[in-house]
Amino acid sequence: MSAAFRMDTDQVxxxxxxxxxxELPMVTLADLGVIRSVREDADRVVEVVVTPTYLGCPxxxxxxxxxxxxxxxxxxxxxxxxxxLSPAWTTDWISERGREQLAAHGxxxxxxxxxxxxxxxxxxxxxxxxxxxATRPLGPFxxxxxxxxxxxxACRESFPxxxxx
Amino acid sequence: MTSELPDTRNRLIAxxxxxxxxxxxVLCQRLCAWVTNAPTIEEDLALSNxxxxxxGQARTLLAFSGRSDGTNRSxxxxxxxxxxxxxxxxxxLELPGGDFAFTIARQLAYTHYTSLLYGQLAASADxxxxxxxxxxxxxxxxxxxxxxxxxxxxxxxxxxxxxRMQSGLEHIWPYAAELFxxxxxxxRLDTEGTAVAPAGLRAxxxxxxxxxxxxxxxxxxxxxxxxxxxxxxxxxxxxxPLLAEFQSVFRQYPGGLx
Numbered sequence: 506m507s508a509a510f511r512m513d514t515d516q517v518x519x520x521x522x523x524x525x526x527x528e529l530p531m532v533t534l535a536d537l538g539v540i541r542s543v544r545e546d547a548d549r550v551v552e553v554v555v556t557p558t559y560l561g562c563p564x565x566x567x568x569x570x571x572x573x574x575x576x577x578x579x580x581x582x583x584x585x586x587x588x589x590l591s592p593a594w595t596t597d598w599i600s601e602r603g604r605e606q607l608a609a610h611g612x613x614x615x616x617x618x619x620x621x622x623x624x625x626x627x628x629x630x631x632x633x634x635x636x637x638x639a640t641r642p643l644g645p646f647x648x649x650x651x652x653x654x655x656x657x658x659a660c661r662e663s664f665p666x667x668x669x670x
Numbered sequence: 671m672t673s674e675l676p677d678t679r680n681r682l683i684a685x686x687x688x689x690x691x692x693x694x695x696v697l698c699q700r701l702c703a704w705v706t707n708a709p710t711i712e713e714d715l716a717l718s719n720x721x722x723x724x725x726g727q728a729r730t731l732l733a734f735s736g737r738s739d740g741t742n743r744s745x746x747x748x749x750x751x752x753x754x755x756x757x758x759x760x761x762x763l764e765l766p767g768g769d770f771a772f773t774i775a776r777q778l779a780y781t782h783y784t785s786l787l788y789g790q791l792a793a794s795a796d797x798x799x800x801x802x803x804x805x806x807x808x809x810x811x812x813x814x815x816x817x818x819x820x821x822x823x824x825x826x827x828x829x830x831x832x833x834r835m836q837s838g839l840e841h842i843w844p845y846a847a848e849l850f851x852x853x854x855x856x857x858r859l860d861t862e863g864t865a866v867a868p869a870g871l872r873a874x875x876x877x878x879x880x881x882x883x884x885x886x887x888x889x890x891x892x893x894x895x896x897x898x899x900x901x902x903x904x905x906x907x908x909x910x911p912l913l914a915e916f917q918s919v920f921r922q923y924p925g926g927l928x
Contacts, residue, residue: 557726557805559722559723559726559809560723560726560727560729560730560805560806560809561722561723561724561725561726561727561729562722562726563722589801590730590801590802590804590805591797591800591801591804591805592804593804593805593807593808594805595808643712644710644711644712644713644715644716645712645715645716645719645812645816646712646715646716646719647715650719650722650723654712668812670808670812
């Protein structure tokens with residue numbers, strides 16, 4: 506690779522947006538809504554601004570490493586990955602395509618983050634197996650911290666649901 | 671030119687962040703002890719995930735504190751290289767796990783407090799504290815819901831679960847009072863809009879917690895004393911063993927990485 510090879514910011518952005526989430530690889534970081542911006546700073550260094558889902562999410566260091574790798578592949582080994590805590594990430598930022606991907610993999614996508622808490626826990630989320638809305642919470646956390654486990658009282662199957670935050 | 675002393679205000683903000691960070695860190699360590707010991711596997715997962723959120727919050731706050739006090743200590747430096755007297759957590763968070771009802775009683779007191787605190791701190795004039803609190807308030811709200819639901823289940827469950835829940839509340843209430851302790855640091859930072867003086871949260875906290883306890887058929891304890899000392903580094907006798915275990919790997923293999 507020639508030393509001069511450096512993708513422009515739009516090309517880098519296009520690549521960065523395809524990076525999958527480490528824990529939910531069916532969803533890209535862009536569809537998850539955690540990529541805030543990809544831009545060239547005043548010092549001509551490309552900076553990717555990311556917002557954390559949860560502060561203790563174990564996927565955060567993996568996300569950062571994956572983004573650095575992609576930056577290097579785009580000819581920007583000096584690129585920066587910056588974390589921005591505010592405004593706080595909300596599941597409302599998950600794209601329509603991201604929601605479809607979650608649903609296609611059996612994870613019931615989050616509802617409206619503005620809804621009152623008991624509704625957000627998943628009461629009334631339709632069962633992905635039989636469609637019944639007679640579902641109830643089984644566990645407040647699932648295979649990842651951002652999911653909760655619900656159980657369907659009609660078909661007795663349990664299923665994951667991504668919590669609205 | 672000699673290096674500049676960090677200005678007083680930054681050191682105060684660093685001390686404030688250290689208190690909040692130590693609260694989260696120490697409770698995280700206590701909650702981790704429930705893994706494989708909780709009443710159900712869902713609860714193993716719940717308490718460990720709450721602990722993980724607390725760890726993320728503690729790391730953010732400790733790293734911020736180390737940057738603000740001018741020493742440039744990292745979150746690891748502050749977590750693993752301080753001794754007992756340098757920790758600033760409230761005593762409530764270091765008390766041993768007790769039974770499950772005791773743990774839920776502590777969660778109830780702490781999460782209602784942090785939920786209110788972070789909600790207000792999100793409007794702090796300090797950008798570091800405000801951006802942390804914006805994120806952490808959402809997490810605290812969910813932890814709060816978890817604790818409140820368990821309090822109601824245990825309170826209305828069996829005679830035994832009710833007795834244990836009430837006993838857990840009686841045990842922790844004198845310690846919960848320390849969370850609302852007023853001192854010069856919080857008063858001063860509150861006046862300039864940087865921190866939230868915890869005393870101002872007490873009325874709202876009592877209202878919320880009383881609501882949950884009433885729904886659970888439990889009695890709000892009326893203790894005759896209150897704990898103090900954690901914010902100045904004077905801990906209970908259980909704290910040194912907790913810290914020794916927490917820091918043991920770091921101290922045996924200083925600088926070790928994986």
